[in-house]
Amino acid sequence: MELAPRQAGFSPERLERVTAHLERNYIEPGKIAGCQVLVARHGIPAYHRSFGLADRERGKPVQDDTIFRIYSMTKPITSVALMTLYEQGYFHLNDPVSRVIPEWKNHRVYVSGEGEGMETCAPNQPMTFRHVLSHTAGLSYGAGNHPADRAYQQLRIERSEGETLRTFVDKLAQVPLRYHPGERWMYSLATDVCGYLVEAISGKRFDRYLRETIFDPLGMKDTAFGIPPEKVSRFAANYQRRPDKSLGLIDDPERSTFLREPSFFSGGGGLVSTTADYFRFCEMLRRGGELDGNRILGSRTLRLMTQNHLAGGRDLTQMAIGAFSETAYEGVGFGLGFAMTLGEVAAGTVGAGDYYWGGAASTIFWVDPTEDLSVILMTQLMPSATFNFRGQLKSIVYGAIED
DSSP states (O other), rough: OOTTTTTTBHHHHHHHHHHHIIIIIIIITSSEEEEEEEEEEEEEEEEEEEEEETTTTTTOOOTTOOBEHHHHHHHHHHHHHHHHHHTTOOOTTTTBBBTOOOGGGOOOOEEOOOOGGEEEEOOOOOHHHHHHHHTTOOOOOOSSSSSSHHHHHHHHHHHHHTHHHHHHHHTTTOOOOOOTTTTTTTTOOOHHHHHHHHHHHSSSSSSHHIIIIHHHHHHTTTTTTHHHHHHHBOOOOOEEEEETTTTTEEEETTTTTGGGGOOOOOTTTEEEEHHHHHHHHHHHHHHEETTEEESSHHHHHHHHTTOOOOOOOOOOHHOOOOSSSSSSOEEEEOSOOOOOOHHHHHHHHSOOOOOOEEOOTTTEEEETTTTTTTEOOOOOOOOGGGSOOHHHHHHHHHBOOOO
């Protein structure tokens, strides 16, 4: 990849602070095994660097074509896929989801109690497409200690082998909602529901729809729900931070479940990808829905998706339930598949108007329409809340812009 930092409006010397920062604070002390960073502006790559090891146990370095688990960075792709069907007239944002999933007409909202003694009430309004796209549907991840979460656990609502998108939504019809749709925000299984909606509306298996509608037109040749045999040597290992702050291997690339095609195609977290592929996706976003003559979305639709859809224009500090997500809450809104910085002062960071998300293995990306900027970090460290890579990179990257 040819780099032209000055042409992109950066100081090359100041941009090199990314290198010094990552090597000094993460690679040399062994806090992460390796990573890869790409910074581009006006579509011009200004910085692209690989650090450390993709597979520490086998001594394999991170390469340009290393494949990473992107987990929740799948969510923006799924949201774009669903909105391609919106553009074909299949639904409006305020349509109830029960139009496609009739079993969901009888959803109830948790009030009190537990188990058979649980008290519920009818929702104040139906759950809509807007709600599932913006994590305001009343769903959760079902992993907490709330009585509604225990209902998920009793029904074994999991994105695991043997589950399918159809059986998944059938089970979700039986759980109480945590709150009335639209009234709060909670990071949840809602984007996996979006994946089912794509499948049900299009009549195509979800993975096929993504491939035909997004991956093939954008040339994202290494983005998929699994790793074929010929690509295993490029697949990174995944690690977790142990209590003693050392790294522990949690997914060996040569024994990973990603080597098999899943029964459940998770729109909320199932994809693997490369920096080069995800850059193609980000470039399509930056250019208003089109890349190299292939239009994925209309520019007006993308603008709608990247506005704050939280009720009353509030931020996540006012709307969010639960501490788990891939973003800070101060000065941050949420649209249709993306978080966005509402204001620099409230967020304590530059880049107002950017939109972004991250993944469970600490991958991140953001697109800033004002600065015409795209940034991607790929690494494989769980949990994602361990280090504030996005905040640190933002300080360095924006500080290197000179024009």
